[in-house]
Amino acid sequence: MCNSFKKMEKIVDTVRHKLFSSWAVLSPAFNNISAPIRTLGVRPGLSRAATLAARLLDSRANKPNLMRRPALRRALAKAPATDQMRATVDAVLTGDAHDCASPALAELFGRIIEHWHDGDASTLGNAELLQLCKLKELVEAGPARAAELSDQFVHPDRVLEIRDRISGHGTSEPSIAEQRAA
Numbered sequence: 001m002c003n004s005f006k007k008m009e010k011i012v013d014t015v016r017h018k019l020f021s022s023w024a025v026l027s028p029a030f031n032n033i034s035a036p037i038r039t040l041g042v043r044p045g046l047s048r049a050a051t052l053a054a055r056l057l058d059s060r061a062n063k064p065n066l067m068r069r070p071a072l073r074r075a076l077a078k079a080p081a082t083d084q085m086r087a088t089v090d091a092v093l094t095g096d097a098h099d100c101a102s103p104a105l106a107e108l109f110g111r112i113i114e115h116w117h118d119g120d121a122s123t124l125g126n127a128e129l130l131q132l133c134k135l136k137e138l139v140e141a142g143p144a145r146a147a148e149l150s151d152q153f154v155h156p157d158r159v160l161e162i163r164d165r166i167s168g169h170g171t172s173e174p175s176i177a178e179q180r181a182a
Contacts, residue, residue, distance in 0.1 A: 065131065066131040066134075066135060067152050071152035071153075076127060076130060079126065085130060088136065089129055092109050092136060093106055093110065093113075108162065109136075113132075135153075137149060139166050139167055141163075146160060146163050150163075
């Protein structure tokens with residue numbers, strides 16, 4: 001009886017040590033990703049949006065995904081041409097998009113691309129381009145369409161909050177979270 005108790009205690013200590021060491025190693029990375037960006041002269045609300053964007057990145061198997069895998073597969077089957085998606089993403093990043101009035105979206109894309117490819121947008125694959133285009137579509141959509149699109153993402157509540165923060169500045173439009181609660 002005593003021997004099995006010691007074995008169990010050793011297993012618990014090993015698991016506790018692994019959990020703590022994982023947290024200690026990963027916590028500086030999360031701090032770097034979600035660092036406030038107010039020093040860049042961007043609106044204060046964007047800092048929170050950037051933090052939420054960092055949480056969006058689901059890094060299972062070193063392949064970060066914003067969208068749920070089944071939704072991503074379905075969307076890839078109907079995706080526009082790669083050149084068209086790349087042009088859309090580049091237009092957002094450079095601020096040339098006539099339908100994208102928010103520099104906050106460019107900052108959000110930049111942070112996501114930094115996490116995926118160390119800031120090199122030219123190396124984005126079809127899946128990554130599509131996810132960014134879907135995120136742009138969600139941010140620029142009306143409340144009903146945004147709620148519908150959010151279900152395709154790994155963290156629907158977070159993308160809706162990002163949408164509310166980016167597109168909701170200076171408008172009297174209720175947030176989607178408030179609409180769902182009502």
